[in-house]
Amino acid sequence: MLRKRIIAVVTVKQGWVVQSFSYDQYLPVGKVEHIVENLDRWGVDEICIQVIDRSINQLGPDFDLLEKIACLGLGTPITYGGGIQSVEHAIDVIRKGADRICIDALIQETPEIINEISFKLGAQAIIINLPIKLVDHELKHYDYRSAQSSPLSGEILSLLNNGAVSEVLLTDTEHEGSLAGFNQTILDASEHISIPIIAFGGATDINVIKSLLLKENVSAVALGNALNYSEHAVQKIKDQLVETPVRPSNYRTY
Numbered sequence: 001m002l003r004k005r006i007i008a009v010v011t012v013k014q015g016w017v018v019q020s021f022s023y024d025q026y027l028p029v030g031k032v033e034h035i036v037e038n039l040d041r042w043g044v045d046e047i048c049i050q051v052i053d054r055s056i057n058q059l060g061p062d063f064d065l066l067e068k069i070a071c072l073g074l075g076t077p078i079t080y081g082g083g084i085q086s087v088e089h090a091i092d093v094i095r096k097g098a099d100r101i102c103i104d105a106l107i108q109e110t111p112e113i114i115n116e117i118s119f120k121l122g123a124q125a126i127i128i129n130l131p132i133k134l135v136d137h138e139l140k141h142y143d144y145r146s147a148q149s150s151p152l153s154g155e156i157l158s159l160l161n162n163g164a165v166s167e168v169l170l171t172d173t174e175h176e177g178s179l180a181g182f183n184q185t186i187l188d189a190s191e192h193i194s195i196p197i198i199a200f201g202g203a204t205d206i207n208v209i210k211s212l213l214l215k216e217n218v219s220a221v222a223l224g225n226a227l228n229y230s231e232h233a234v235q236k237i238k239d240q241l242v243e244t245p246v247r248p249s250n251y252r253t254y
Contacts, residue, residue: 003245003246004213004218004219004220004221004244004245004247005045005046005219005220005221005247006044006045006209006220006221006222006223006234006237006238006246006247007044007045007047007048007079007200007220007221007222007223008039008044008046008047008048008222008223008224008227009048009050009169009200009222009223009224010032010035010036010039010048010050010224011050011052011224012032012050012052012062012065013051013052013053014053015032015065016029016030016031016032017029017030017031017032017035019177019224019225020176020224029225029228030228032065032069033068033069033072035228036049036072036074036076036078037072037074038228038231039076039227039234040072040075040076042227042231042232042233042234042235043232043234043235043238043249043250044076044227045076045077045220045247046076046077046078046079046220047074047076047077047078047079048079048080048081048102048169048222049065049069049078049079049080049081049082050081050082050102050129051065051080051081051082051083052082052144053082054082054083055082055083055084055085055104055145059083060083060084060085060089061080061082061084061089061092061093061096062082062083063092063093066093066096066098067096067097069097070096070097077099077100078097078098078099078100079098079099079100079101079102079127080093080098080100080102081101081102081103081104081127081129084101084103084105084106085105085106086113087113087116087117087120090117090120090121090126091120091121094121094125099125100124100125100126100127100166101117101121101125101126102127102129102169103117103126103127103128103129104128104129104131105145107128107130107155107156107159108141108143111155111156114126114128114159114164115159115162115164118163118164118165123164123165123166125166126166127165127166127167127168127169127198128159128160128165128167128168129168129169129171130156130160130168130169130170130171131143131144131171131173131176132170132171132172132173133149133173133174134172134174134183134185134186134189137185137189139151139152139186139189139190141153142173144173157192157193160194160195161192161193161194161195165195166195166196167195167196167197167198167219167220168193168195168196168197168198169198169200169222170186170193170197170198170199170200171201172199172200172201172202173201174201174202175201175202176200176201176202176224177201177202177224177225178202179202179204179205180202181202181203181208182200182201182202182203182208182221183202184211184212184215187199187212187217187218190217193217196218196220197215197217197219198218198219198220198221198222199215199218199220199221199222200221200223200224203221203222203223204223204226206237206240209221209237210240210244213241213244213245213246214244223237234249
């Protein structure tokens with residue numbers, strides 16, 4: 001059985017790591033370089049950096065930030081999202097040191113470009129970020145820029161099932177930034193999504209994390225600021241997941 005992962009989501013706004021509360025309020029946490037260095041040292045399986053003020057301000061990817069991170073010499077795979085508006089942007093993000101890209105705005109604006117990006121980079125290099133609201137047991141795509149929800153379009157569903165992308169970061173927007181726990185009913189309503197799911201939003205309790213990792217369609221659980229509460233938080237979480245198919249702890253104490 002393939003080992004499942006614990007992924008750290010680092011949300012960046014105006015150059016600082018922030019804790020996001022339902023895509024509405026933001027609490028400053030610290031410098032990006034310090035946060036990702038700690039996460040790398042503590043043994044997280046992957047770091048997903050989401051720069052949330054790039055697309056909304058019609059800016060491209062934050063290449064300066066990517067260059068700073070590349071200079072740190074991290075051993076943990078880096079996924080980058082924010083401001084990717086073209087095939088050229090996607091390629092340049094990988095050239096600047098990211099291992100994968102996470103795409104959000106494009107899936108509503110010009111989803112056909114994602115197929116082009118997949119042709120150039122391969123599906124394994126692409127994650128779709130899909131903020132979700134559950135309305136009457138139906139998944140609704142939440143656009144944080146307009147604060148509006150809409151049914152999943154045929155184009156989005158096609159992207160999630162045609163082999164163009166490797167995983168979907170399914171974000172429970174109702175519980176993102178809270179301690180309430182990921183709403184697992186979202187997974188029950190995701191039977192039409194064939195690619196592996198990364199569950200994100202409110203999953204801080206160890207029993208919730210364990211339950212999510214045991215779901216067949218879940219490949220990873222993503223955690224946000226919960227990993228910054230204490231040193232070696234990743235290790236402490238993994239030590240309590242010995243009965244789940246999660247990758248073992250791999251951390252450094254120096």
